[in-house]
Amino acid sequence: MGNVKKISYSETNTSFNHETGEVSQTDTKKVIRLPQEPSFVKLYLEDISRLHNLPTSCTRVMMELVKRIDYDGTIVLNSARKRQIMEVLGLKLTKGKPAQQIDNALSKMKKEGVIRAVDSGIYEFNPKYFAKGDWADIRKRREDFELSITYTADGERVVKGGFKK
Structure with a gap:
């Protein structure tokens, strides 16, 4: 897969248990790979x-x-x-x-x-x-x-x- 760009980001999900009142958080790290724009030259x-x-x-x-x-x-x-x-x-x-x-x-x-x-x-x-x-x-x-x-x-x-x- 040629020239790829890796993008990493974190996502935090917060949930609330309505019965107990407990708040919980889940942190996840995600990495996605996108092909980068190819090199170019000006063409007339x-x-x-x-x-x-x-x-x-x-x-x-x-x-x-x-x-x-x-x-x-x-x-x-x-x-x-x-x-x-x-x-x-x-x-x-x-x-x-x-x-x-x-x-x-x-x-x-x-x-x-x-x-x-x-x-x-x-x-x-x-x-x-x-x-x-x-x-x-x-x-x-x-x-x-x-x-x-x-x-x-x-x-x-x-x-x-x-x-x-």
Whole structure:
């Protein structure tokens, strides 16, 4: 079990016997072991885009989405939120499908395992790349993710990420 953090604490239980009026105490010492947060380095979103061969347009959208990530690793993207992101990015709204550029970027990021749709208009970011919140929660969310990096005969790196079904 790799790098673990031991937490020790004492617990005192006081009980009262209603018939005799006697008060008794029980002291117990408990030790729990939690995995520590792994070492990390700063990784730029452009690097994630390069690893997954995402176009620049996806990187720009991803940057805006990451700014809005919730502590559960998700973002709610309704049409109003998409329009806001389009405005921030200076993208033009089109008739019929005003947020088509956002939707295209989402599709590419889903295909590459950078995000996944968890419900209508709700997306979860890959917790191996994007984490916000308590480490125990992040670690649990990471269990639902698969990542593989392989190399072809000519040395080309192939990164595949995805969420377990």
